Amino acid sequence: MPRQYDHQRVLATTVDAWGRALWLICPDAELRPSSYGRPHPQPRTSPYDALLVIDSGGAIREHSLHDVSLRVTDLDALPNGRFILQGYGATEDQNAQIYCTDGRRRHSFAIGSAVEFLMADRRHQIWTAYFDEGVHVDPISAAGLVRWDSGGNQRWRYTPPEGIEYIDTVYAFNVDDDVAWACYYPTFPLLEARTNGEIRLRKTPVVAPAGMAVHREQIMMLGGGRQPDRLHHCRMTEHEALLVEEACLTLPNGAPLKRCASPVGRGRHLYLRGTSPRQWYVTGI
Template sequence: MPRQYDHRKVLATTVDAWGRALWLICPDAELRPRSHGRPYPQPRTRPYDALLVIDSEGAIQEQFLRGVSLRVTQLDALPNGRFVLEGYGDAGKHNAQIYGADGRRRRSFAMGRAVEYLMADRRHHVWSAYFDEGVYVDPISAAGLVRWDSGGNHQWDYAPPKGIEYIDTVYAFNVDDGVAWASYYPTFPLLEARTNGRIRLRTTPVVAPVGMAVHKDQIVTLGGNRQPDRLHRCRMTEHEALLIEEARLTLPNGAPLKRYARPVGRGRHLYLHGASPRQWYVMGI
């Protein structure tokens, strides 16, 4: 993130389907302590005007989003200059909002509780993946993986084939145009879900990955087998992912990879950042 924003509080950040880094900033926010982990930024008042900083290969653009009423935890870009936000709201139900290119809110809707991932593609599809605190108590979250259109209209729920475990928590997620990939607890199959309704599950030797990059018949997972810096490269067949090699991911300067935030998988690229949300790193296959 450019240095002129260093003093600002970042509510949420991601890398979108066009490879742009996004940072949502609340000009009037304070840090609130958690019972565990790092403090989080909390808007002092709601609604508020948020500043969205967009970095497209070094070209910086600013966009104001007016009248945000959520404590935003996730965001993504949609086609035609729009954006979708997800977070905590006063009503507790309408936890997602869509904003137009003019920065005005177009719609609020319920996306379900305990959203682990919110990701969109360039073809007007939005995916939400969930963890157990929503799966077991919320009818929207119950499927574990849901697809919406870019207007916030519900399109599809995941239903596992007979004999396959349902989703408890999605651990690793990747979205490309027209397809989502997921690895989920308890059995960690590799789920391929396409927007034409086709799904495929493969067995994999990797347990509990936290990120993945996918290209053609190759998949690289990060953090599998409870080792945060471990990479597993696999070749996919019709029914399984076969391990080819293992490696360790380091920072560009060769330093060991320590604690990092939840990675963002976009097709063949995997983006991640450390304790600070202000700098993204990218790994590709």
Template sequence: MALRPHALLPRQYDHRKVLATTVDAWGRALWLICPDAELTPRPRTRPSPTPRRYPYDALLVTAEGGAVREQTLHAVTMRVIHLDALPNGRFILHGYDPGREPDRRNAQIYGRDGRRRRSFVMGDAVEFMMADRRNHVWSAYFDEGVYADPISCAGLVRWDSGGRQEWRYAAPEGVEYIDTVYALNVDDGVAWAGYYPTFPLLEVRTNGPTRIRKSPVAAPSGMAVHGEDIVMLGGDRRHDRLHHCRLTEDEVLLVEEAQLTLPDGAPLKQYAPPVGRGRHLYVRGASSRQWFVLSA
């Protein structure tokens, strides 16, 4: 099965200065660019762009269909790791502030005018941060935060779009707690997660009970969910493997497997953490320029 092209950052923008990128709940590709950034070497990974000075004005580029729009986010004080769009033209950023380590307010909300409205503490070691179209923000964590931070220890937390904590995961009796969230899918009013160590499929609805299903796929990297159908990417140390499954009341049943390729049939050698939005799974390779999509 082949991915389909979804969005491409135009060549007039320097992709080497992209701090963070995602696909939001409306299907728009977002790139946050720091015009005054330099590539910083990092151990065991590619060099990454780092702002030369703080605060800085960041350029937010949005691609929807064939249209590209620019917006400035003013006086950003963080090295941004995650971003997403909120309803009413707002945006949320997560990162860290190298100059103010004691200040742990590592999430910032920007208004339609591109100016900061609010900051709050989201916790340490955020693996995923995703928002939906109903004013919910979900943050999922990895082990360095789960074992050390009072917010991150839940593994999965939901906030309102103003930064107030609404819900946090507590594993029921007999179920392993979250060590690290490997895959997250956020749709309107629902989040799906697969987590270490036992990799159950966790379903959390804002207006209903939490459900946990036994899953045959260990360590998935992404998922797309549509009704009773779910497609999981990766797992079992096969990064390009697709697992087509069917949901029952208490488990995930494997139906068939396939190999995922690039649109031209070339192998999918590596990719950044995918973005799951309901039935769509958005994937990009090592470059931040291009997003592809797979639909369940």
């Protein structure tokens, strides 16, 4: 994130389908304790105005969003200059909100609870993957993986083939145009879900990966077990992903990758950050 924003609190960050880094900033935010670990920035008032900082290959652009009523945990960019926010604080039927180019909210809808990943592609598709606290209690989240159009209408939800375990928690996720890839607990199959409704499941040699990059028949999976820095390069066949080689991923300065917060998989690229939301790294196939 550019240094001129160092004093600002980051509510949420991601890398979008165009490879741009996004940071949502609230000038009037404060750090508050969290039962899930580190304190999180939260706006002092609601609704509030937020600043979206966009880094596109070093070109910085600001975009103001007005009257935000969510404590935002996820965001992404949509085609035609729109953005989607997801979080807490609004009513259950408004926990996802779409903003247009003028920075005003145009649509709100219920996107389910316990969202582990929210990612959009360049073709008006929004994918949401969930973890167990939502899967077992929320009708929307129960499928574990849901696809929406960019107007917030549900278009598809995952139903596993007979004999395959349902999704409990999605551990690793990747979205490219017209396809999403997920690896999920409890059995960690590799799920390929296409926007035409076709799905395919493959066995993988990696248990509990944290992220993945996919390009044609190649897949690179990060982590697994208790090895957060382990890269597994695999070749996909019709029914499984076969391990080709392994390596250890380090930061650009050679330091070990000890912890990775919410990797973002975009096709052949895997975007990573450490404990700070202010800097993204990229690796891939």
